[in-house]
Amino acid sequence: MINITQVVKVIDEKCIGCKQCDQVCPTEAIKTVDRLARVDKDLCTGCNKCIEACMDHGAIKREFLDAPRRVVTDSGTVDRSQLEKICAAALLDPEEAICLCTATTAGEVAAAILKGGRTPEALSVMTGVRGVCAIWCTGPVIRLLEAASIKVERSSRDWRVYPENAGMAIGIWNVPPEVADKYPEYRIRENQERLKHGRIEVPMFANIERTPS
Ligand code: SF4
Numbered sequence: 001m002i003n004i005t006q007v008v009k010v011i012d013e014k015c016i017g018c019k020q021c022d023q024v025c026p027t028e029a030i031k032t033v034d035r036l037a038r039v040d041k042d043l044c045t046g047c048n049k050c051i052e053a054c055m056d057h058g059a060i061k062r063e064f065l066d067a068p069r070r071v072v073t074d075s076g077t078v079d080r081s082q083l084e085k086i087c088a089a090a091l092l093d094p095e096e097a098i099c100l101c102t103a104t105t106a107g108e109v110a111a112a113i114l115k116g117g118r119t120p121e122a123l124s125v126m127t128g129v130r131g132v133c134a135i136w137c138t139g140p141v142i143r144l145l146e147a148a149s150i151k152v153e154r155s156s157r158d159w160r161v162y163p164e165n166a167g168m169a170i171g172i173w174n175v176p177p178e179v180a181d182k183y184p185e186y187r188i189r190e191n192q193e194r195l196k197h198g199r200i201e202v203p204m205f206a207n208i209e210r211t212p213s
């Protein structure tokens with residue numbers, strides 16, 4: 001379970017309708033229609049990838065919610081043996097956090113698949129996975145979908161789905177101590193310690209708050 005505390009809004013007069021934002025959104029929350037981007041705030045996880053994509057035009061701003069929006073998939077309401085079967089086929093422990101940003105577990109994603117999630121975007125909306133950087137957890141999400149016999153076929157130009165770890169030489173496990181200490185808000189040292197025991201349990205981003213499910 002995660003709580004979303006921030007979403008985004010579009011400044012209409014600055015939007016030129018280029019659709020760059022559509023192409024990076026992990027939840028399909030932002031869509032450009034008639035040359036104007038629109039945000040479905042109920043789908044937005046506040047990852048801010050669209051803000052980066054729109055840097056040249058500055059048409060997207062952060063908007064903090066009055067009250068956090070809870071994102072949860074109750075894994076207690078699905079068949080546990082089916083959930084474990086999907087995780088085992090994907091070579092993942094159900095309790096394993098597969099998302100470094102939100103600490104969403106493999107079991108939560110498997111439960112969302114059993115509840116009808118059929119795409120990485122739908123699983124992001126249902127569980128919060130891929131809700132921030134959308135890089136490291138995309139591989140495990142695709143593995144879980146394929147373990148449930150759901151094929152994810154995407155163009156190599158689909159910026160929302162990155163090949164697992166492609167081109168990545170650095171991970172949380174090899175961030176140098178001086179860099180970890182420079183950015184305490186990402187809780188890197190704390191998570192490096194937890195990784196030694198096979199778990200990341202603390203979300204890395206200050207605007208994501210994880211609460212016990
Ligand atoms: S990237 Fe910016 S300018 Fe382009 S459609 Fe999206 S909001 Fe509008």
Ligand code: SF4
Pocket residue numbers: 007008024025026027028029030039043044045046047048049050051
């Ligand atoms: S989920 Fe991320 S990319 Fe999509 S609209 Fe929200 S902040 Fe932008």
